Amino acid sequence: MNSAFDVIIVGAGASGLSAAYILLKAGLKVCCVEQGNDLCGLTSLEHGGEVERFTSLSYDINDHHDFSSFNVDTSNSSIKPLFYHGVGGSTLVHSSQYPRFHRSDFRIFSLDGIGRDWPLSYDSLVPFYNLNESITGVAGLPGDPMYPDWNGPFLPPVPLGILGLRLKKAFTDLGWHHWPSYAALNTVPYNGRPSDNFHRPTNLGDLTGSKGSVNNTYLPLCLNLGLVLLKNTKVLRLNSSKGRVSSLECINSNNYSFSLKARNYFICAGGIGTPRLLLNSSSPEYPNGLSNSSGMVGKNLMLHPLGYGEGYYEENLSSNYGPQGCCLISQQFYETSQDRNFKRGYTIQSLRGPLPVEAALSFYKKRLLKFGDNFWSNFFSLYNHTSHLTVICEDTPSIDNYISLNHSKLDRHGFPGIKVSYSLSDNSKKMLSHGLQSIKTLLKASGAYKVLVSGPVFNTGWHIHGTCIMGANPSDSVVNSFGRSHDICNLYVFDSSMFPSSSGVNPCSTVQALSLYLATQFLSTACHV
Numbered sequence: 001m002n003s004a005f006d007v008i009i010v011g012a013g014a015s016g017l018s019a020a021y022i023l024l025k026a027g028l029k030v031c032c033v034e035q036g037n038d039l040c041g042l043t044s045l046e047h048g049g050e051v052e053r054f055t056s057l058s059y060d061i062n063d064h065h066d067f068s069s070f071n072v073d074t075s076n077s078s079i080k081p082l083f084y085h086g087v088g089g090s091t092l093v094h095s096s097q098y099p100r101f102h103r104s105d106f107r108i109f110s111l112d113g114i115g116r117d118w119p120l121s122y123d124s125l126v127p128f129y130n131l132n133e134s135i136t137g138v139a140g141l142p143g144d145p146m147y148p149d150w151n152g153p154f155l156p157p158v159p160l161g162i163l164g165l166r167l168k169k170a171f172t173d174l175g176w177h178h179w180p181s182y183a184a185l186n187t188v189p190y191n192g193r194p195s196d197n198f199h200r201p202t203n204l205g206d207l208t209g210s211k212g213s214v215n216n217t218y219l220p221l222c223l224n225l226g227l228v229l230l231k232n233t234k235v236l237r238l239n240s241s242k243g244r245v246s247s248l249e250c251i252n253s254n255n256y257s258f259s260l261k262a263r264n265y266f267i268c269a270g271g272i273g274t275p276r277l278l279l280n281s282s283s284p285e286y287p288n289g290l291s292n293s294s295g296m297v298g299k300n301l302m303l304h305p306l307g308y309g310e311g312y313y314e315e316n317l318s319s320n321y322g323p324q325g326c327c328l329i330s331q332q333f334y335e336t337s338q339d340r341n342f343k344r345g346y347t348i349q350s351l352r353g354p355l356p357v358e359a360a361l362s363f364y365k366k367r368l369l370k371f372g373d374n375f376w377s378n379f380f381s382l383y384n385h386t387s388h389l390t391v392i393c394e395d396t397p398s399i400d401n402y403i404s405l406n407h408s409k410l411d412r413h414g415f416p417g418i419k420v421s422y423s424l425s426d427n428s429k430k431m432l433s434h435g436l437q438s439i440k441t442l443l444k445a446s447g448a449y450k451v452l453v454s455g456p457v458f459n460t461g462w463h464i465h466g467t468c469i470m471g472a473n474p475s476d477s478v479v480n481s482f483g484r485s486h487d488i489c490n491l492y493v494f495d496s497s498m499f500p501s502s503s504g505v506n507p508c509s510t511v512q513a514l515s516l517y518l519a520t521q522f523l524s525t526a527c528h529v
Contacts, residue, residue: 005031005228005262008248010235010277012036013089014508015495015515016268017218018132022519024225031228031260033235033250035068036085039092039215042205049204050355057093057204059084059462067232067253071409071417072272074458078423079303081272081403081461087231088215089270091184094462095325096202096211097349097506098138098184100129100150100513104335105503108396112336114343114427115396116500119472119481120517128516132509135221136212137190139326140182146331156187159198163319163387164327167350170446171330181326181349184212184508191217201324201355214512236415238265238281238290238491245290245491251413264490264522266483268515271301271464272403274497276418278468278478279405291468291485291493296478298404300397300466301420302502305428307391307455309439311448312382320353320384327351333438334504342430344394346504348439351388359383366452387443391435391455393428394504397466424456432456463507468497482525483518494518 007023009016012034023030042057043049054063059082061069068085084090104111106118126149140154157180160168164180171178185202186195196202196210209216223229232253239247239259247259267274275298279289289297328350336343353359356379363369363382370378401422409417424432436453443451470493471477474486479498485491494515496507503510 004260005029007264007266008033008260008262009266009268010248011089011268011270011273011495012087012219012229013268013270014091014214014511016089016266017214017222018512018515019266019268019494019519020222020227021218021225022516022523024222024227026523029226031230031262032222033230033233033248033260034087035232035234036087037231038087039205042207044207045200045355050357053204053358059090059093060459061085067412068234070411070415071406073406073409073417073419077420078456078458079305079461080459081303081420081464082459083270083272083462083464087219087229088213090462091213091508092205092215093203094213094508096183096185096323097181097325098136098212098509099182099329099505100147101503101505101510102146102334105501108344108501112343116469116471118500119470125510125513125517128513128520129509131516132512135191136184136217136512137186137193138182138212139185139187141180144179146177146179146334155190157181158183158185158187158323158326160327161318161322163317163352164350166317166446167328167387167442170442171328174442174445176330176332176442178328178330181329183323183326185323185326186210186212196323198322201352203324234413235277236280236413238277240281240283240286240290240488243487243489245488264492266492266494268495270495271467271497272418274493274495275403275467276405280415291478291487291491293487294475294477296399296469296476298467299399299402300469301401301403301422302395302397302465302499303422303461304395304463304502305393305424305432305456306460307393307432307436307439307453308457309389309436309443309451309453311387311443311446312450313385313387313448316384317387318384319386319388320355320359322352324352324354325349333434340434342427342434344396344431344504346391346393346431346435348435348442349390349392351390353384353386353388356383387446387448389439389442391432391439392504392506393431393435395428395465395502396425397469397500398425403467463496463502465496465499465502465507468493470498470500482521492518492522
């Protein structure tokens with residue numbers, strides 16, 4: 001094949017730029033196509049930048065009406081999938097939580113008779129966790145009994161602050177595991193990037209370069225190695241024939257249409273974007289979509305059902321200051337236990353509270369705050385007087401949870417949006433109920449005079465897994481253990497859509513470690529020559 005590139009990667013996010021780094025270091029010619037743009041022009045908090053959370057920095061693609069957006073119909077889903085388009089993908093607006101998976105997460109069927117095992121082991125990813133963390137920089141603390149084999153090196157942990165120390169005492173009094181959060185955030189200068197001043201929440205973008213998002217970490221490395229990056233360029237479909245992808249059909253924000261060719265194609269568009277593209281690349285030869293002989297493209301959607309709790313205190317805990325997503329974690333209830341009525345488990349995360357606008361809206365919605373003469377005194381009796389806990393529940397794959405093309409809602413180029421069909425399993429409902437009770441117990445033990453809990457929280461589907469699931473059997477999976485399509489010999493998927501299980505932690509670290517591993521495995525085959 002006469003191709004301009006050895007590999008074309010669709011998506012310049014956590015997985016795409018990690019894979020590109022490995023390929024470029026090996027001397028391959030790589031093009032990365034990203035439908036979003038660089039994250040730039042952020043407004044400082046002093047000038048009202050917080051309101052961008054509801055517009056240009058929203059995780060909800062339905063809030064964006066730009067070149068890269070499309071409709072996501074969640075009317076049949078109990079959780080809304082959330083993601084972000086741009087050079088850096090969703091790492092641009094994630095909260096920097098960066099734990100690893102546990103060893104057991106790769107063997108949940110063998111250990112607990114639920115879900116699926118991974119066709120690879122934790123040990124196979126360890127060198128790539130290490131490599132990724134050396135490039136990204138991870139703030140943490142060695143010695144965590146829940147990660148006995150993970151001893152850094154770490155940057156100093158994110159300071160706990162008054163809130164964290166209050167909750168730490170409550171965890172200790174209850175005898176529950178707790179540990180400083182693992183954070184992709186520079187607490188000291190690292191790899192030529194400055195330390196963070198903990199002033200701007202990491203989920204509002206980054207003005208300093210201190211955050212370990214891939215636009216700060218892998219992107220400069222890849223560009224120095226010769227990456228061809230096409231921004232504001234949407235891949236409309238993959239053309240294919242006789243078991244191979246032959247080209248990509250693209251259009252850029254100037255409405256210029258063109259094709260790209262390579263020897264191999266890596267789809268790294270995330271748990272929604274990847275199956276949408278494959279389903280939209282149907283043809284007479286592949287009427288059900290590309291790489292979909294199993295019928296599993298879009299199926300097995302996992303979304304980490306999330307529970308939420310707030311505690312209210314008389315004291316000012318400075319709890320709305322600092323990295324919003326990173327304080328303490330507890331994995332006391334992470335593994336299956338015979339004394340509970342569900343299998344697998346969850347992580348409890350202690351967060352800092354939101355900034356003033358979001359906090360005021362939340363207080364008002366809960367009828368804790370009213371407009372009038374006493375507005376400011378009431379607001380400041382609440383603001384910085386709260387603690388915020390989340391429960392991240394492990395989700396397991398089911399073909400009854402899926403995304404499909406929605407031909408009634410077309411994007412500006414005439415291509416369908418998606419419809420999400422998702423409900424919690426009985427196991428997840430029991431797990432979530434237990435988690436909500438746990439955080440209620442913790443908040444009361446910490447001295448909160450009022451405790452509010454809820455779940456599942458609808459607008460929390462940040463962790464999207466399983467929609468192009470990995471496995472050895474072509475009849476019930478989309479790609480093999482090397483990310484290669486069972487149907488198309490030069491097509492690969494390298495993102496969280498291939499995860500056979502979801503774990504009970506944030507997936508970004510594992511997405512990148514897996515991508516580094518898969519790209520290395522790709523180089524060991526003859527496919528790239």
